[in-house]
Amino acid sequence: xxxxxxxxxxxxxxxxxxxxxxxxxxxxxxxxxxxxxxxxxxxxxxxxxxxxxxxxxxxxxxxxxxxxxxxxxxxxxxxxxxxxxxxxxxxxxxxxxxxxxxxxxxxxxxxxxxxxxxxxxxxxxxxxxxxxxxxxxxxxxxxxxxxxxxxxxxxxxxxxxxxxxxxxxxxxxxxxxxxxxxxxxxxxxxxxxxxxxxxxxxxxxxxxxxxxxxxxxxxxxxxxxxxxxxxxxxxxxxxxxxxxxxxxxxxxxxxxxxxxxxxxxxxxxxxxxxxxxxxxxxxxxxxxxxxxxxxxxxxxxxxxxxxxxxxxxxxxxxxxxxxxxxxxxxxxxxxxxxxxxxxxxxxxxxxxxxxxxxxxxxx
Numbered sequence: 001x002x003x004x005x006x007x008x009x010x011x012x013x014x015x016x017x018x019x020x021x022x023x024x025x026x027x028x029x030x031x032x033x034x035x036x037x038x039x040x041x042x043x044x045x046x047x048x049x050x051x052x053x054x055x056x057x058x059x060x061x062x063x064x065x066x067x068x069x070x071x072x073x074x075x076x077x078x079x080x081x082x083x084x085x086x087x088x089x090x091x092x093x094x095x096x097x098x099x100x101x102x103x104x105x106x107x108x109x110x111x112x113x114x115x116x117x118x119x120x121x122x123x124x125x126x127x128x129x130x131x132x133x134x135x136x137x138x139x140x141x142x143x144x145x146x147x148x149x150x151x152x153x154x155x156x157x158x159x160x161x162x163x164x165x166x167x168x169x170x171x172x173x174x175x176x177x178x179x180x181x182x183x184x185x186x187x188x189x190x191x192x193x194x195x196x197x198x199x200x201x202x203x204x205x206x207x208x209x210x211x212x213x214x215x216x217x218x219x220x221x222x223x224x225x226x227x228x229x230x231x232x233x234x235x236x237x238x239x240x241x242x243x244x245x246x247x248x249x250x251x252x253x254x255x256x257x258x259x260x261x262x263x264x265x266x267x268x269x270x271x272x273x274x275x276x277x278x279x280x281x282x283x284x285x286x287x288x289x290x291x292x293x294x295x296x297x298x299x300x301x302x303x304x305x306x307x308x309x310x311x312x313x314x315x316x317x318x319x320x321x322x323x324x325x326x327x328x329x330x331x332x333x334x335x336x337x338x339x340x341x342x343x344x345x346x347x348x349x350x351x352x353x354x355x356x357x358x359x360x361x362x363x
Contacts, residue, residue, distance in 0.1 A: 001294055001357040004287050008357075011284045012335060012350055018277070019261075019336035020045065026249045026264040027257035027338065041257055041338050044106070048340035052347035059351030064359060067352075068299045071124035075146060078117035081110035082153035099157045109341035111154050111162050115169075115310060116345055118150055122170050123303035126177045130298060133178050140183060143174070160198060160205065161329035165317065169310040176305050212327035225260070228253040229322050233266035233274070240270030257338045259330055262322040277336070278319065285312040291357045300356040307349045 024042040032038040067074070084101075085091035091098040092107070100107040125143045132139035147170050151163045171184065199205045207222040215223030215230070232248035235241060246267045249256040256264050266274045288308030295301040311334050318333040320326035332339040334346050 001291060001360060004290050004294075005354050005357050008284065008287050008291075008350070008354060011280050011287070012347075015277075015280055015284075015335035016049065018265075019333075020049070021243070022261050022265055022268075022336060023257050023338045025244050025268065026246065026261055028244075029250055030256070044340070045338050045343075047106075048343050049347075051340075052344040055344060056347040056351035059348050060355045060358065062355070064303070064352055064355040065297065065299060067120050067303075068124040068127065071121045075117045075121040075150070078110065078114040079150060079153065082114055082150065085110050086153070086156055097157055097159065099159060107340060111157065111159055112341040112345040114150055114154065115162070115166055116349055118147060118166055118170060119173075119303060119306035119310060119349075121146060122173050123299050123306055126173060126302045127298040130177055133174070134180055136183070140174070140179065143170075155198070159330075161317070161331045164329075165310065165314055165331065168313055169306055172309040172313075173302055173306045177302065208327045212324070215324065225254050225328060226321075226324055229260050229263040230324055232260075232263040233323060236267040236270040236273075238271045240266070240268045240273055243268050258332055259318065259328075259337065260322055261337045262319055262333050265336075266322075274319075277333075281312065281315040281334075284308075288312075288353060291353060291360075295356055295360055297356075297360075300359065304353055304356050307353050311346060311349065 020042070023045050024039065027041040028038040031040040037043075081101075086098055088098075090101070092100045092102045094100065099109050099111060101110065102108075122143060125146075126133065129139045129143075147167065151167060154163045154166070171179075171187070175184065199209060210217075211221075211223035211226055215226040217223060219227045228248055232246065232253055235247070241247075246256075246264050248267055249264055253260055253263060262274065262277065265277060269276075285308055288304060288311075292301055292304035292308065295304055314331050314334050317326055317329055317331050318337070321329055321331070332342050335343065
């Protein structure tokens with residue numbers, strides 16, 4: 001599978017390089033005015049990137065099957081961090097959300113570690129219980145309890161987007177493992193009351209839904225971000241207005257270097273740039289699926305499926321939000337958006353995926 005590893009490495013390298021360029025382009029003016037240095041976010045991003053690359057190569061250097069032996073402790077540690085971040089004075093609250101630890105001037109988001117922890121736990125669980133996957137009590141319920149505890153703690157932050165992402169990736173792993181379709185229907189039915197209380201009964205989330213349905217109705221309020229995103233994408237045309245020449249990043253489009261960096265890509269690089277990003281993610285999912293298909297070890301197979309599903313879904317949601325296909329979620333575009341914890345976790349995940357591929361060649 002050496003050719004697959006090379007292609008995955010090339011895809012990730014292109015996405016990372018594009019991210020470095022677009023983070024500087026989309027944040028330079030804002031950083032210069034608000035923080036006194038146009039390269040403020042670029043320097044921090046490069047610091048996170050350096051850490052992520054070191055950890056990615058570290059994740060490639062050992063036998064990934066060792067992770068199955070520590071799946072439960074890893075998940076318990078992730079849950080511990082999710083509890084810890086909710087404690088006032090320990091977790092840092094920003095705009096009403098308590099999701100971060102502050103260490104030496106840098107932020108760490110434990111929910112990003114929890115994403116990887118739940119994938120490892122689910123892969124280990126499915127590899128051990130694959131013969132009982134159709135048994136509700138022994139092959140389904142225990143894993144759903146672990147997933148539920150993790151998701152409830154993330155919801156408490158609050159972070160509905162990450163909760164939905166983790167749940168979706170986990171269910172994809174179970175579906176691939178042979179989970180009866182009835183269980184999916186059951187989960188969907190049982191989720192309806194939760195959706196009501198988490199969305200309909202929460203004013204700011206309901207405003208997001210309304211803005212998603214008709215962003216121009218409140219273009220200066222709840223729909224402002226989506227309207228500005230669509231203006232950016234529409235302004236780019238086929239070839240874009242030119243790298244560094246975005247107008248929407250000039251204090252019109254909020255979170256231009258994080259959640260809506262795809263919109264700036266569309267404005268500056270046009271349809272050609274956005275299609276390139278979409279094709280790169282499609283190729284990553286395809287090559288990742290090829291790694292999973294060729295993996296004989298069940299733990300590695302399910303872990304590869306989970307990693308590809310998690311990154312692929314996050315890319316779909318971010319791009320969907322930017323173009324107005326989904327309500328605003330606050331999920332960064334993998335490998336491209338500014339965001340330290342997310343970038344590091346994604347690079348570690350890719351390191352494990354490449355590790356799975358390399359190990360299969362040695363078997």
